[in-house]
Amino acid sequence: MAVLSIRLFPDPVLRKRSKPVDSKSQKTQETQGFIKDLTETLYKQPGGIGIAAPQVGEAQRVIVVDVSPRDPSKRREVMINPRILRQEGEVLSREGCMSLPDYTANIKRFARVLVQWLDQKGVRQQRWAEGIEAICLQHEVDHLNGVLFIDRVASLKTDVFPRKKKK
Amino acid sequence: MQRVALTFIGKDRAGIIARVSRALFEAGCNIEDTTMTILEGEFAMIMIASLPHFQAEKKLKGAFERLKKEWGIHPFWRPLPGKGVRGEKHPAGTQTYVVSVVGKDRTGIVYETSRILAGAGLNITDLNSKVLGEGKKSVFAMVLEADIPQRFNLKKLEPALKKLKNRLKVDVSIRPLERLSL
16 A cells, blocks of 8 residues: 555646546456555645545546545545446536645536446446535546646636626 | 735726836836726736846836826835745634624724624735715625634624624624635
């Protein structure tokens, strides 16, 4: 087990589209070991609740999400090849990213997402996620597609008072 | 390397930022941190930039003087000591809270609200206010963010905020802002 170093922007791996983990390599020791390292790396980040493989330099479709420090009803999920199948609602929150430190921005996300993935044992899972978990999932799946949260900034204004339209 | 804080205020029009940044670029300066907005038609920008050498100062001040003369954009110049802090820094062990105050427009809302926070030693990190609507029906709305230490008991603010609500007839809400580290 090892804590991996976080890749920072402008590392090109953060802009790559990650490759799916094929069924052969899913259960290999190498993949399982990597997932352990990725998880350990997540827990070493202060306040960290999600991590995607490209953030440690691996362009593979693997994410680890654990929002339990913020939402105790949730538990850790290791997601291989996650796909967001459906999405609904809207929610605004202030996101920050370990790969782009010291910057936070208001991002609009879907409030609920239906996500399908393979768990660590290779079993297909599917369920709806909401709240912080839904935000986190969308942020991490974005990483697998080379998208950073700064690409999705909703508005520099807090959006509480829309600017008046000119008459 | 000298760092300066700059502000520019004047009637808004297209091209102000291009002129300011061109002057900085041609003097070899590096723009570090900027916020710009429009307040009731007034262009307002604050900026921190670093200068490569002292000759840059003269060049820049000349360019800003022309901007003032030609377009009425007033510059302000303040040299900064030391290296500065990059990025957004919230003191460890604090949680960001959003405070919203809305009510019929009248004087003293900003003062009374900020006085309560200042009295508790709480630091405001962002503030936005607007008058909505016209005349007698106009409404004042303010949203601010403050860093509140986790060990601070928010209940301590309640009596003062309640008084504020009653006296100024405003709605006050205070809620934590989710800062998600992903």
